[in-house]
Amino acid sequence: MASSSTLRSSGDILADRRYEYARAAxxxxxxxxxxxxxxxxxxxxxxFVAAHALLGRATAALGEREGAVEALxxxxxxxxxxxxxxxxxxxxLGALPPDEAITDGYVRALFDxxxxxxxxxxxxxxxxxxxxLIADGLKxxxxxxxxxxxFAHCLDLGCGxxxxxxxxxxxxxxxxGVDLSxxxxxxxRRTGLYDALHEAELVAFLQGRAVGEAxxxxxxxxFVYMGALDTAFSEAHQVLKDRGLFAFTVQAxxxxxxxxxxxxxxxxxxxxxxxxxxASGFAVAIFERVSSREDRGIPVPxxxxxxxxx
Numbered sequence: 016m017a018s019s020s021t022l023r024s025s026g027d028i029l030a031d032r033r034y035e036y037a038r039a040a041x042x043x044x045x046x047x048x049x050x051x052x053x054x055x056x057x058x059x060x061x062x063f064v065a066a067h068a069l070l071g072r073a074t075a076a077l078g079e080r081e082g083a084v085e086a087l088x089x090x091x092x093x094x095x096x097x098x099x100x101x102x103x104x105x106x107x108l109g110a111l112p113p114d115e116a117i118t119d120g121y122v123r124a125l126f127d128x129x130x131x132x133x134x135x136x137x138x139x140x141x142x143x144x145x146x147x148l149i150a151d152g153l154k155x156x157x158x159x160x161x162x163x164x165x166f167a168h169c170l171d172l173g174c175g176x177x178x179x180x181x182x183x184x185x186x187x188x189x190x191x192g193v194d195l196s197x198x199x200x201x202x203x204r205r206t207g208l209y210d211a212l213h214e215a216e217l218v219a220f221l222q223g224r225a226v227g228e229a230x231x232x233x234x235x236x237x238f239v240y241m242g243a244l245d246t247a248f249s250e251a252h253q254v255l256k257d258r259g260l261f262a263f264t265v266q267a268x269x270x271x272x273x274x275x276x277x278x279x280x281x282x283x284x285x286x287x288x289x290x291x292x293x294a295s296g297f298a299v300a301i302f303e304r305v306s307s308r309e310d311r312g313i314p315v316p317x318x319x320x321x322x323x324x325x
Contacts (some may be wrong), residue, residue: 025060033059034066041073049073064094068101075108084110096120103279113275114242119195119216122240126196130176145235145264145307146182148319153186153231153262156300156321162258166231170224170254172217172263173237177203184208187231193220221250229254234263236307239280242273244288248295255324261297264307267316278310288320297322 025031037052053070056063071086087101088110097118106116157164166187171179174192176199183190189210194200200212213220217237232251238244251261268274268282276282285302292299301321306314 025056025063025066027060030056030060030063030066034063034069037066037069037073041069041076044076046073046076050077062093064090065099067093068099068104071101072104075104080108084108098124100125100279103275106275114273116275117240117242117279117281123195123197126175126194127198130196130198130202141308141310143178143236143308146179148264148305148307149179149233149235149262149321150182150186152301152303152319152321153183153233153260156260156262156323159300160323166260168229169231169233170221170229171209172220172232172234173240174203174209174212175199175235177206177208179233179235180206180208183233193217218246218250221247221254224254226253227256227259230256230259232259232261236264238263238265238283242275242281244273244283245291245295248291248297252296252324257324259324260300261322261324263320264305265318265320267304267318278315283318285318288318292320292322296325298325299323 025034033052034056037049037056040052041049050070050073053066053073056066057070060066067086067090071083071090074086075083084105087105090099090101091097098120100121102111102116102118102121105111106113154164164186169183169187169190171190171192174180174194177192180190180192190208191211191213192203192209193213193215195214195216197214200214203209204212232255241247255261266276266280266282268284271284272287273281273283289299289302299320300323301319303319305317305319307317308315
């Protein structure tokens with residue numbers, strides 16, 4: 016499988032230069048020029064995945080759905096891991112089910128690139144506070160049930176650079192993190208807050224853990240990259256001890272089930288989350304409308320949920 020860096024080079028200097036012109040035209044919203052230049056690139060380098068993706072996106076912007084789908088599908092054939100995220104484009108065009116739009120390969124590439132500027136961008140540009148919301152929700156859930164805000168073992172799903180571990184510092188005797196992005200994990204490792212870090216998809220990670228080993232599982236803004244959450248919930252229930260807590264934030268959807276938004280993230284409905292919690296063997300300790308981040312200065316609607324294993 017090609018890496019994201021390989022996908023940005025065709026191996027031919029002339030093709031690469033023309034591709035950069037095509038990208039510039041696309042960024043300037045000259046989609047006709049971008050499509051024409053992308054076709055020229057593919058004449059020179061017909062297996063250049065990024066050029067197929069760009070051609071698909073440019074023709075989609077021109078309203079040429081059939082041509083766009085053809086180009087995007089060719090990109091997917093050449094690079095099934097989909098680190099360029101063409102499945103998202105296909106889903107927007109109605110050529111792929113929304114719950115198949117986001118792959119592990121896309122998320123890994125996205126956050127590998129994002130890692131060096133992740134903390135500063137989230138906390139300053141997006142006013143991100145997912146970990147703080149979860150920590151506060153856990154404190155209140157513990158107070159309501161007259162239990163100490165202290166946990167023997169915690170699993171941090173989609174741990175990123177370690178912001179959640181910072182928010183829980185002092186509350187967990189041990190904490191392990193899991194993430195798809197090795198570059199994010201490198202940053203998390205430097206915090207010194209984790210007892211172990213794992214590069215894996217979170218459901219597969221949970222499936223490999225011992226039954227009843229954790230008192231706490233957290234997932235700060237991680238489920239925005241997952242549509243259906245039934246397997247994640249059931250595996251979390253398996254891994255938690257009796258009365259163990261499962262806390263997370265999601266983006267809010269006011270309809271039924273879940274949807275893929277224009278921001279390339281999934282949003283989940285209150286009814287979906289409550290029904291899934293009950294079906295998975297959890298009691299709802301806290302359910303609140305929150306906003307864990309902003310988009311262009313506007314708070315993004317979300318939910319905070321703290322569940323207790325019963």
